[in-house]
Amino acid sequence: MRTVGVVIVAISLMAVAPGAAVGAGGTDDGSAGSLADPENDVIGWENGYWYNESISVDQRDGLTDAERRAYVGRAMARVEKLRDKEFKRNVTVEALPRAEYQRLVRVQAQRQFGPAQRAWENQVWEALFAVDETTDAVREQVEIRTKRVAGFYLPGTDSIYTVTDRQGSLVVDNATLVHELVHALQDQHVGLTSESLRAETMDGRRGQEGLVEGEATLVEKLYTRRCGDEWECVTTPGPEPPRAPYSGGPLPDYNLAMQVASIQPYSDGPAYVAAQVDATNESVGNWSRLDYQQPPVSSEQIIESERTVDPPPTLRIGALPANGWKLFGKQGVNGSQTVGEAGIYTMFWYQGRADDNRVIPWRRFESPDQGSFDEFNYTSVPSDGWANDRLWPVRNGERRGYVWRTAWDTAEDAREFQRAYRELLAGRNATKVGPNTWVIDRGGFGDAFHVVRDGKTVTVVNGPTVGALDDVRPSVTVTARARG
Numbered sequence: 001m002r003t004v005g006v007v008i009v010a011i012s013l014m015a016v017a018p019g020a021a022v023g024a025g026g027t028d029d030g031s032a033g034s035l036a037d038p039e040n041d042v043i044g045w046e047n048g049y050w051y052n053e054s055i056s057v058d059q060r061d062g063l064t065d066a067e068r069r070a071y072v073g074r075a076m077a078r079v080e081k082l083r084d085k086e087f088k089r090n091v092t093v094e095a096l097p098r099a100e101y102q103r104l105v106r107v108q109a110q111r112q113f114g115p116a117q118r119a120w121e122n123q124v125w126e127a128l129f130a131v132d133e134t135t136d137a138v139r140e141q142v143e144i145r146t147k148r149v150a151g152f153y154l155p156g157t158d159s160i161y162t163v164t165d166r167q168g169s170l171v172v173d174n175a176t177l178v179h180e181l182v183h184a185l186q187d188q189h190v191g192l193t194s195e196s197l198r199a200e201t202m203d204g205r206r207g208q209e210g211l212v213e214g215e216a217t218l219v220e221k222l223y224t225r226r227c228g229d230e231w232e233c234v235t236t237p238g239p240e241p242p243r244a245p246y247s248g249g250p251l252p253d254y255n256l257a258m259q260v261a262s263i264q265p266y267s268d269g270p271a272y273v274a275a276q277v278d279a280t281n282e283s284v285g286n287w288s289r290l291d292y293q294q295p296p297v298s299s300e301q302i303i304e305s306e307r308t309v310d311p312p313p314t315l316r317i318g319a320l321p322a323n324g325w326k327l328f329g330k331q332g333v334n335g336s337q338t339v340g341e342a343g344i345y346t347m348f349w350y351q352g353r354a355d356d357n358r359v360i361p362w363r364r365f366e367s368p369d370q371g372s373f374d375e376f377n378y379t380s381v382p383s384d385g386w387a388n389d390r391l392w393p394v395r396n397g398e399r400r401g402y403v404w405r406t407a408w409d410t411a412e413d414a415r416e417f418q419r420a421y422r423e424l425l426a427g428r429n430a431t432k433v434g435p436n437t438w439v440i441d442r443g444g445f446g447d448a449f450h451v452v453r454d455g456k457t458v459t460v461v462n463g464p465t466v467g468a469l470d471d472v473r474p475s476v477t478v479t480a481r482a483r484g
Helices: 005-009 065-083 098-112 115-127 137-147 174-189 202-224 256-262 264-277 299-303 340-355 362-366 411-427 466-472
Strands: 012-015 092-097 149-154 159-164 386-396 399-408 431-434 437-439 448-454 457-463
Touching: 065 092, 065 174, 065 202, 092 098, 098 137, 098 159, 115 137, 115 386, 115 399, 137 149, 137 256, 149 174, 159 174, 174 202, 202 264, 202 299, 202 340, 256 264, 256 340, 264 299, 299 340, 340 362, 340 386, 340 411, 386 466, 399 411, 399 466, 411 448, 411 457, 437 466, 448 466, 457 466
Parallel strands: 092 159
Antiparallel strands: 012 149, 149 159, 386 399, 399 457, 431 437, 437 448, 448 457
């Protein structure tokens, strides 16, 4: 999740959800190992430990230096064995108190996001009905990362930090350690800050993270599935962390829509990578098939890993906003954002989960559709068939709006999205006031909407009033009935 602030942009994070395998005991069941060291460094041996060697580690009082060396050394050897690749350098693991981590994230967010960037972000997430006009989208993103992150790897430093609530002691579960060790291995061989892994849009980042996080999460799953039967594994004291309440009940104190959008690469990425390398629970065919020079460019490629994806069609805004309305300039890609198939799915999913606005069968989210390595289901009728989208936030003083153009594989796909979007508006008590034009009178999403389909393209124009719509996008003609 390379998103918020200098600290976050530079690092790869391990979120608590979709859920790491966490033990409930205290020690590795084996005794200290006595296997002979090889003459040269080989795959499956690292820092004096073989991948199948027993170690004596008890985390109930935190890790001593000796326990940390044994735990990390054997974990590195196991990552080598599973990934069939040698670490070039040693990797350190340090504890970072959550309070300090939270402070760093918030300070860096304040430095990165000025008023214009915050307003632009707000419009993007408001367009997805994830935050309303009274909510700061950047603050919501920061809250997720300060509350839902277990650890991270800092590229270029060979250092892993585990975010801890235990003052002065290091405790790290197997899943987090292995996940971040894979990122260290990736960084040592392909460079996680390389040009090929720099995306300009939200959807582009999710495509690339589907590869980067997908590989790390796949190795993590291969590792934890061997714990208990094939391998002895260090357990983590205490209860498992709570899962995010995706299936119902009270909403959490963080933005669940943003959470669902951000974990999509962790959910679908392992199945995507497994398909690339022919992985099963027992073996992996060929890791060399992973191409970090030409990574996926969209969440669609990760969601539909078995499907050949065509290049996205070009989308332009058309006539620029008029009469005082203007784009945000340098934000995003020439003022636009691409939310992608994952973003559109999340928009419809959140309506059902948060507001009982059942545009799609939202409870199917927890029914994976891509095999044993998949975590959640990001497919739905109105989001499938996505080909491209561009969302242009616009402003006029303190007034806000946007133009959102979506392209689809077929005209029927476009009709399905248009129909679902109209159902979304209806579920929010929107009133139709003219051809293709609706108004939400009350609440944090109170605005005017113009929704029109042209073949395989659907365009949504948003403004504070019906009268503002043809200024936000002068190429549309909006006719509204007089309203008593």
